[in-house]
Amino acid sequence: MEGLRGMEVSDAVVVQRVLAGDGDAYALLVGRYRDRYARFAMHMLGNRDDAEEALQDAFVRGYRSLARCEEPEKFGPWLMQILINRCRTAGGRRLRRDRTFVHDEAAIASAATGHPGDQRAWREEILRALEQLDPLQREAFLLKHVEDLSYEEMAELTGVGVSALKMRVKRACDRLRELLQEVFSA
Amino acid sequence: MPDHDDLMIARITRELKQPVLIDPSFDTRVMAQLRDDRAPRMSPWQWLVRPRSIQLSPLGGLGVAGALAATILLAVSLRDARPAVAPPMGEMPASATAPASAGQVALAQAPTAIVQTVQFVLRAPRATTVTLVGDFNDWDTASTPLQRAAGDMWTVTIPLTAGRYTYTFVVDGKRWVADPSAPRAPADDFGQASSVVTVGGSAS
Numbered sequence: 001m002e003g004l005r006g007m008e009v010s011d012a013v014v015v016q017r018v019l020a021g022d023g024d025a026y027a028l029l030v031g032r033y034r035d036r037y038a039r040f041a042m043h044m045l046g047n048r049d050d051a052e053e054a055l056q057d058a059f060v061r062g063y064r065s066l067a068r069c070e071e072p073e074k075f076g077p078w079l080m081q082i083l084i085n086r087c088r089t090a091g092g093r094r095l096r097r098d099r100t101f102v103h104d105e106a107a108i109a110s111a112a113t114g115h116p117g118d119q120r121a122w123r124e125e126i127l128r129a130l131e132q133l134d135p136l137q138r139e140a141f142l143l144k145h146v147e148d149l150s151y152e153e154m155a156e157l158t159g160v161g162v163s164a165l166k167m168r169v170k171r172a173c174d175r176l177r178e179l180l181q182e183v184f185s186a
Numbered sequence: 187m188p189d190h191d192d193l194m195i196a197r198i199t200r201e202l203k204q205p206v207l208i209d210p211s212f213d214t215r216v217m218a219q220l221r222d223d224r225a226p227r228m229s230p231w232q233w234l235v236r237p238r239s240i241q242l243s244p245l246g247g248l249g250v251a252g253a254l255a256a257t258i259l260l261a262v263s264l265r266d267a268r269p270a271v272a273p274p275m276g277e278m279p280a281s282a283t284a285p286a287s288a289g290q291v292a293l294a295q296a297p298t299a300i301v302q303t304v305q306f307v308l309r310a311p312r313a314t315t316v317t318l319v320g321d322f323n324d325w326d327t328a329s330t331p332l333q334r335a336a337g338d339m340w341t342v343t344i345p346l347t348a349g350r351y352t353y354t355f356v357v358d359g360k361r362w363v364a365d366p367s368a369p370r371a372p373a374d375d376f377g378q379a380s381s382v383v384t385v386g387g388s389a390s
Contacts, residue, residue: 023220030213038208052208059216064324126201145199173195184194 015072044087054090058083129179141172301345311338320353348386
């Protein structure tokens with residue numbers, strides 16, 4: 001770990017370091033992907049506790065299975081694949097538990113930048129609209145428009161065909177427009 | 187010029203791309219959870235089969251073709267190491283003639299209703315080692331080895347609380363074998379085929 005601190009090293013180098021026995025080096029990967037993937041989990045699950053739990057679970061599973069990461073230079077997408085599945089599992093568990101999707105206050109207030117009144121209200125409306133999407137449509141929308149993945153990358157991560165993913169994204173966009181039309185026009 | 191709908195999606199996207207705040211102690215929590223773990227290591231087999239970019243001369247290509255042929259022969263020789271019917275708890279198969287495509291697990295009621303013992307059985311006549319991995323042992327290939335039993339059977343019995351579990355077998359530390367008779371897991375975390383067992387009947 002000491003040898004890697006402060007250095008710009010590739011994921012592949014860090015993965016090899018961890019596999020060589022330097023478990024502490026994994027902290028570099030946690031720090032590298034934590035914020036971006038926390039955002040995905042938060043938007044998928046709607047509350048911070050569930051999102052952090054899913055993300056932590058993904059990092060832990062990633063660490064324990066690191067030897068199975070066949071392309072260490074693609075550690076990020078590999079970890080995202082694990083996170084997507086953890087979010088699906090957590091989402092299903094919560095649906096059975098709650099039957100409702102609730103954005104908690106922490107999630108709504110979670111944007112790192114401060115939001116004056118109108119912008120905060122707009123964010124709340126977006127999060128509420130997002131939670132009303134079908135989970136698979138929400139997942140596809142976030143991967144495409146927020147994570148900026150190509151459809152081919154999405155297909156690789158989700159195991160779903162490109163045409164089905166395009167349909168999910170389109171339906172998600174249509175539904176968001178429908179739900180937010182009034183707020184957007186105001 | 188982008189139309190009204192595109193502007194709306196762009197505005198939504200811009201908002202959702204804002205970074206989020208999570209617990210500042212998140213990294214510490216993750217690393218603390220991992221602290222007690224054995225550091226993951228690459229097995230010699232994984233090192234050997236890790237994809238690499240190589241350039242071959244025509245003569246080298248002939249060598250690779252030979253190696254490929256040897257690999258195919260090895261795969262054929264391993265082909266009959268398939269899961270077989272699991273015997274009921276405590277009862278070993280009389281012979282290796284059980285239907286080879288019907289691997290499964292056998293359940294036995296434990297003294298309490300909370301934990302049940304679950305027996306996993308695999309028929310793998312040429313295997314040197316067989317281990318069980320699943321979400322109950324964090325997919326650790328070292329923690330749950332099967333023991334060679336009568337005939338070609340490998341078996342292990344573990345306690346599990348009621349729930350739905352995803353699992354698969356690892357033969358000789360390198361070959362992942364899903365249970366062909368058990369339901370397939372719909373989405374495996376790591377892109378590998380795996381099976382599902384429900385214990386206690388209460389999990390959905």
